[in-house]
Amino acid sequence: MKFTFISDTHSLHNKLILEAGDVLIHCGDFTNKGSLEDAEDFADFMAKQDFQYKIVIAGNHDFCFEDDRLDEAEHLFKDREIIYLNDSGTEVEGLKIWGSPIQPQFFNWAFNRNRGHDISWHWNLIPDDVDILITHGPAFGILDRIKEGDKVGCHDLLDRVKQIKPKIHAFGHIHEDYGMVEQDGTIFINACSVDRRYRLVNLPIEIEL
Numbered sequence: 001m002k003f004t005f006i007s008d009t010h011s012l013h014n015k016l017i018l019e020a021g022d023v024l025i026h027c028g029d030f031t032n033k034g035s036l037e038d039a040e041d042f043a044d045f046m047a048k049q050d051f052q053y054k055i056v057i058a059g060n061h062d063f064c065f066e067d068d069r070l071d072e073a074e075h076l077f078k079d080r081e082i083i084y085l086n087d088s089g090t091e092v093e094g095l096k097i098w099g100s101p102i103q104p105q106f107f108n109w110a111f112n113r114n115r116g117h118d119i120s121w122h123w124n125l126i127p128d129d130v131d132i133l134i135t136h137g138p139a140f141g142i143l144d145r146i147k148e149g150d151k152v153g154c155h156d157l158l159d160r161v162k163q164i165k166p167k168i169h170a171f172g173h174i175h176e177d178y179g180m181v182e183q184d185g186t187i188f189i190n191a192c193s194v195d196r197r198y199r200l201v202n203l204p205i206e207i208e209l
Helices: 036-048 070-076 117-123 156-166
Strands: 004-008 021-026 050-058 088-094 095-100 132-135 167-173 180-183 186-190 205-208
Touching: 004 180, 036 070, 050 088, 050 095, 117 156, 132 156, 186 205
Parallel strands: 004 021, 021 050, 095 132, 132 167, 167 186
Antiparallel strands: 004 205, 088 095, 180 186
């Protein structure tokens, strides 16, 4: 099966060129300011793509998926047969997939949680037998370095990933550390499509399983 990963498109999705595949996964921040209009435009874009399965999580910019508009926002995907995950899972051709939009507290963005107990509550929901883990933000020390040199990923998420050892952990959020690495049998993917200046410069990342 061919998996294609994208993230942090920030309403520039219509400029993407995606080759056909089996599973298309977006790791959050598909809007700029979380409007329903932007979310609907993105949902229309996803619906047109030539993939059997389309899976999406929200990110810190996607406010309408956390505030009082969330029911309407989630139906934008449901109505188009796009799988939306929010601390929840799905199964695709025998592969178990889990998605969460949560990331450590950062200003007043959506889906923020304090490091430690608050955020660990979400990571503890991840089943032990997950094959593909999708989160908006990275685990600490893995494709999480910002321009200033600091590593800003989540320590608690790293602990959980080490416990469950998924085949793939895909995420975005940190625009300047796009890429892919393998550690301890897990392929880590930072699929950010834009750079720090919100320019669409990075290609979708494709993997066959």
